[in-house]
Amino acid sequence: MPSFPEIMHRTLFRTLSLLSPAGQGLILRRYFDWRHRVPDPWKLATDSYEQQKYRSTLKHLPARPYRRIIEVGCAEGVFTHTLATTYPDAEIIGVDVSARALARARQRVPEDGRVRFIQADILTHRPDRSFDLVFCSETLYYLGRHERLRRASAQLSALLEPDGVLVAVHPWPEATRLHHYLDSHAALSRLTEQVYQAPPRPFAVAVYGTKSV
Numbered sequence: 001m002p003s004f005p006e007i008m009h010r011t012l013f014r015t016l017s018l019l020s021p022a023g024q025g026l027i028l029r030r031y032f033d034w035r036h037r038v039p040d041p042w043k044l045a046t047d048s049y050e051q052q053k054y055r056s057t058l059k060h061l062p063a064r065p066y067r068r069i070i071e072v073g074c075a076e077g078v079f080t081h082t083l084a085t086t087y088p089d090a091e092i093i094g095v096d097v098s099a100r101a102l103a104r105a106r107q108r109v110p111e112d113g114r115v116r117f118i119q120a121d122i123l124t125h126r127p128d129r130s131f132d133l134v135f136c137s138e139t140l141y142y143l144g145r146h147e148r149l150r151r152a153s154a155q156l157s158a159l160l161e162p163d164g165v166l167v168a169v170h171p172w173p174e175a176t177r178l179h180h181y182l183d184s185h186a187a188l189s190r191l192t193e194q195v196y197q198a199p200p201r202p203f204a205v206a207v208y209g210t211k212s213v
């Protein structure tokens with residue numbers, strides 16, 4: 001059963017998602033800039049649970065020489081940094097709605113021709129290229145009601161090139177709801193899903209490939 005803070009969290013973000021996508025994006029930008037008024041608000045760089053989650057996530061990737069990687073909701077670039085060192089030949093883009101988070105991400109992983117950070121909203125962003133590896137971790141629960149999750153899932157799927165891999169990581173069992181529109185997307189098929197009963201919060205790593213038509 002969800003805790004009281006979780007219920008409040010869901011209610012807040014569901015209410016925001018009653019706005020237009022543009023209005024929702026504006027409030028999310030302000031909210032996450034406020035959350036990032038202190039560095040690393042979720043302790044992603046220092047919490048052993050988060051570090052374990054990153055290691056577990058990477059274990060599920062089909063072994064391939066990935067060339068173009070995008071991380072949606074990259075916050076201050078902690079996992080982006082891991083990606084940049086794990087895939088030293090790949091072009092890597094981190095996307096986040098918060099300018100303040102991205103300023104810190106750029107300090108952690110300096111931008112060069114290979115690594116870039118873009119301020120954008122997953123609900124409206126249309127990059128001019130596609131990717132062979134797409135990550136979205138701990139972000140979908142901010143998007144609110146089902147219509148927005150469906151939209152976000154379509155946006156994530158549209159980032160993939162043929163034969164690309166999409167990885168979604170979210171708390172379990174909420175991941176069943178958050179990943180529903182990825183599971184049912186016509187262009188995606190789920191390759192694996194692993195649930196980790198890790199304290200303090202179980203999580204699921206779901207890996208999707210593109211369907212060949």
Ligand SMILES: C[S@@+](CC[C@H](N)C(=O)[O-])C[C@H]1O[C@@H](n2cnc3c(N)ncnc32)[C@H](O)[C@@H]1O
Pocket residue numbers: 028032042044072073074075076078079095096097098101120121122123136137138139142
């Ligand atoms: C909890 S952090 C996740 C960090 C990272 N994915 C990880 O797992 O290490 C969530 C991030 O998602 C970003 N975010 C929330 N809604 C977003 C949206 N609609 N578009 C892009 N980024 C968003 C927030 O600004 C925040 O930095």
